[in-house]
Amino acid sequence: MTVIDLTGKTAIVTGAAGGIGRATALVMARRGARLVVADIKPEVRETAEEIVAKGGQAEALAVDCATDEGIARIVAAAVATGRVDILFANAGVTGGLMPRLDTPTEDFAEVLRINLLGPWIAIREVLPHMRKGGAIVCTASVAGLRAGAGPIPYSASKAGVVNLVQTVAMALTGRGIRVNGVAPGLIETPMTEPLYADARAKGRENRIGQLNPTRRGGEAQEVAEAVAFLASDAASYINGQVLAVDGGLSAQLPFTPKWSL
Ligand SMILES: NC(=O)c1ccc[n+]([C@@H]2O[C@H](COP(=O)([O-])OP(=O)(O)OC[C@H]3O[C@@H](n4cnc5c(N)ncnc54)[C@H](O)[C@@H]3O)[C@@H](O)[C@H]2O)c1
Structure with a gap:
């Protein structure tokens, strides 16, 4: 048995x-889980196909994960497996990469809808099906911990996710359902591709991640391992927490190296 064993559990992953x-x-x-993977992009089917090709079980749904209808379809697919154990509410958008003081109302609202309301709808709808306990993990961001890592609506939405994790964990007192989050730092994914592409085009790839003490950007796999841990029984006494997976970025204040003074 591996320490992180999800054998027999059904897991929902949004933004997959x-x-x-x-x-x-x-x-x-x-790690043994049955998956219901969802995303607004139809490419989510490739994720399910890869899982099945490797001998696992997965169903894919191309739906908007921030609507009642989309979440209802996802939860119904999970319930059809006989149980719902894990929710990873992860779908998100940046709404741009730079902070803008003139962000229109509808743009701000759309980021909040996808990043904050989406996880809430998913949490609300899975809870009645987690009768024998469960584990919920939400994707926040270091941008939700303090300023300096993202645009205004994005950062505010992720700060909301941090509070959602804490508040829902407390509201579920005594129900055997743990709620935690991850706060990734800079991770190479389709979301950050423009930033990586720009750095590479300028020959500045070696500058990526230099603000954190691990001194590199992160891989999606490194966040995935943290999420699988939080979702597993190995994390049975961790509740209401948001784990930064950021190479140490959020652990430090900005500093001027001694040698440059
Ligand atoms: N990459 C980073 O550096 C980083 C850092 C901190 C937090 N995050 C967060 O991690 C999560 C995953 O992002 P990623 O980096 O893997 O980028 P990504 O763009 O590959 O993943 C986000 C996924 O969410 C999907 N999505 C967007 N809106 C949706 C909707 N309404 N319904 C369903 N799916 C929707 C997208 O299609 C995409 O596949 C996001 O919540 C993001 O904010 C990423």
Whole structure:
């Protein structure tokens, strides 16, 4: 038995067409879970196909994961497996890469809808089916911990996710359902591809991740392993927490190296 064993569990992963969601679905399948993977992009089917090709079980749904209808279809697919044990509410958008003080109302609202309301709808709808306990993990971001890592609506939405994790964990007191989050730092995924592409085009790839003490950007796989751990019984006494998976970025204050003073 591996320490992180998800054998026999059914897990929902949203935002699973690529990046962190896809990597997490593959890790969870490898650890024995049955997967229901969802994304607004039809490419999510490739994630399910890869899991099945490797001997696992997975169903894919191309739906908007921030609507009642989309989540209802996802939960129904999970319930049809006979149980719902794990929800990884991960789908998200940046709404741009730079902070803008003139962000229109509808743009701000759309980021909140996908990044914050989406996880809430998913949590609300899975809870009645987690009768024998369960584990919920949400994707926040270091941008939700403090300023400096993302645009205004994105950062506010992710701060909301941090609070959602804490508040729902407390509201579920005594129900045997743990709620945690991950706060990734800079991870190479389709979301950050423009930033990586720009750095590579300028020959500055070696500058990526230099603000964190691990001194590199992260891989989706490294977040996936943390999520699988939080979703597993190995994390049975971890509840209401948001784990930064950021190479140490959020552990430090900005500093001026001694040699440059
Ligand atoms: N990559 C990073 O550096 C980083 C850092 C911190 C947090 N995050 C967060 O990690 C999560 C995963 O992002 P990623 O980096 O893997 O990028 P990604 O773009 O590959 O993944 C996000 C996925 O969410 C999907 N999605 C967007 N809106 C949706 C909707 N309404 N319904 C269903 N699916 C929808 C996208 O199609 C995409 O596949 C996001 O919540 C993101 O905010 C990423």
